[in-house]
Amino acid sequence: MNITYKQTKTINLEQVENLYNDVGWTAYTKNMDLLQQALLQSLDVISAWDGDQLVGLIRTVGDGLTILYIQDILVLDAYQNQGIASKLLQMVLQKHETVRQKVLLTEEAPDVRHFYEKNGFESCDKGSVVAFGRFQ
Template structure:
């Protein structure tokens, strides 16, 4: 079957939950109000589908003018390695060329670093690119 891509926020919450559970992102799925809100409240959402199955998703938050934060990009484990994540990321980037600052934060693993560098991102950790800070209140 062929993977198709859609730009829409009209995705059933249960399909979104299944995707996040498969990715092991349990912080989003612990409370129903969070999983119910993340897609409708995003700046932009592009999803990947095989038939009726949601197999991947990228969502952004931001002002849509100067900064775009790539909040989530995930692909079901069984579909990884097929270029779906790169396609989602490149689609989001090419559709938002007018936004100068694009930011994301992710795991510091060899796999994720290679993925983002392959897609044109630079690791932020020096004087030239600034410093990243994070605060996570649970």
């Protein structure tokens, strides 16, 4: 397997839909036009490819100067635990190494916590930082 990485916001929507559905993020795929606009308006979209097949994607929003929010990071189930998500995350972090605040919200699960901690993130339930969210 030879995974290649691309920085582009224009990706075949059928492949994007397959990726999001594969990981169970169907709330995104209920409105593919909205998801396409979200990709186009993102700060970064970096995708992982096995030949012509989209196998992973990371998407960020923010100003790229003082705040970087990692909105989506996902990898096809069949390609998980092969370092693809870590590579995508490291590419974003290297690109924005001078940005002071790099944040994300995600579900609580031992494997999720382990993934982000091994990539240098700290949970806001530790230390002096507090996180708040408002969800609809």
